[in-house]
Amino acid sequence: MAHANLREPPASPHLVRFTQDFGQRSLLTVDTEEEFDWSAPFSRDGYGLDHLRRIAKFQQFCEGIGVSPVYLVDWPVAQSELARDIIGSAVKAGKAEIGVQLHPWVNPPYSEDVSIENSFAGNLPFSLEREKFLRLRNLIETNFEVVPRIYRAGRYGLGPNSAQMLSETGIAIDSSVRARFDYSAGHGPDYSHHPVNPYWTDTERKLIELPLTTTYWGMLRKQGGLLAPLVRRHPGLGGALSRLGLFERIALTPEGVTAEEALRGIDIALDDGLPILVLSFHSPSLAPGYTPYVRSEEELDAFYDWLRQIYAYLDRRGVQSTTVAEIMEKALV
Template sequence: MAGIRITDPPAPGSAVRFAPDFGQRFILTVDTEEEFDWNKPIERSGHTVHTIARLARFQEFCQGAGICPIYLVDYPIATSPAAADILRGPLAEGRAEIGVQLHPWVSPPHDEDVTEYNSFAGNLDPALEREKFTRLRQAIEGNFGKAPLIYRAGRYGIGPNTAQILADGGIAIDTSVRSNFDYSFAGGPNFRRLPLTPWWIDADRRLMELPLTTVYSGMLRQIGDWLYPRLWRIPQMRGVLSRLGIMERIPLTPEGVTLPEALRGIDIALDMGLPVLVFSFHSPSLAPGYTPYVRNEDDLDALYDWWRGVFAYLRKRNVAPTTVVEIMASVELA
């Protein structure tokens, strides 16, 4: 996989094909991480892991809805006995799945300076990115009893060496690409030209890219990938276009997206024929006061209501939940 970059446009013929009975499915991914102040620069120390206890309630909630959540855990969570105690049982029973989320600033070895540029793991020296990934992957398998098959870079920070590192580490699916977003202003990757449909990153079909789902809605949505980035100097105009129903960008997440917006996004994604809708949110949102999206108990109740509404609507649209194991078993490799 030398020279293959996940951020490059997919090669012709690399689209993932699924068995005819797969239909359209969805997965729920949880960026399972430490708590930190989102309004301050990234730091190596000073974080907490208080919200780990809230994973138990969320897991029970998902089990009650027939959903198998995918926990993408970073190093502070991977090495937490409390997290292992909560998730080891559901993982062993197939009621949850585990994956890797690399936050390089809190993942050993700590050989790099803590800067915004270095917060994107793909910007690190290749040997350092590999060592951080390897140690994190080993910690996950050792503490949770399951080998992770899916990866998401913290801050979506994949780089030119990430694909090879993941393939060598036994990862089957990368889900770092956030289509229709651009992080190059901070030194991160640009995903604006990458598709929403999954594709094989390498010719040998060892590693799949399964992008997070973000769609454009409104009368101008067909030119959203051209127009939306051009409004970054006047962000208030984005709000105007959204309120007027002319154009809005809708990621499938309860963080900053209302339920009506999410349902509209689901309809658009399904009409586009996406085989897998990828939902995501951050685990610190499971307790008040740790993210901008859940400031109090009312916000937390609203987050759970958001998921209830989404699950009900997906059932109405005959979109079933799926898992990493099911996805890999349903792909057509011929």
């Protein structure tokens, strides 16, 4: 089987087609991870898991709006008895799904130096990336009594051999590509030229790449590939272009993106025929003080309001929530 280098954009992507009844759907993914200081150097210790108790409220909220979230759990969370109780109960009830998220700096074996470069698992030697992944995947299967079928590399840090690792271990969907984002300045991948549509990564069509949804909006959005690098180099330019309604990059996340912006992004994605809108956020945002996006209870209320507005709009547009299991079932091989 030929495995693609997922860090590189496919030369001629084989887009995933779905059964006619699938239509256009949304998938809510949660990077379910430990709390740590995002502005401090990476560390193997000193993290917390206090926010996990808030997942119970979030899960209840999701059930109330008819959404089955995908919890992409990393090593500290997979070890947590509280996470097993809250998330595991929802998974067993068919109200949520679980996947793998690899934060290499807190995931054994601990044989590499802790650094910015090594925080991207795909930068590690393949044998070490694979061993860390296998230990986490097996821990999840043991503690949550379910076989995970979806993966996201922490910090979106895929490597040249990640597809091989995932295919060999039963992962059916990777959702690590953050299309239209470039992390190369910090030793990470450059996804600025990757497709936003789901595509097959291998010739035998065993592994789907399901990018996180990001759209270009504005009168000049068709020139996004040319404008985005300029905006990265000149931050003030991005604000000016956005205010003039000319160009804006919109990720479907409640973290740093207003509901108004997200609704514009949804319209573009749906009008472009994107079959699956992938929304995402980090689980520590479910409690105040752990991410830059939610610093108070008032901001947490606004966070939930964002989700209410987005899903109410998706409902009006006829976009139903989907699951990993349904995506695998409805994908035409």
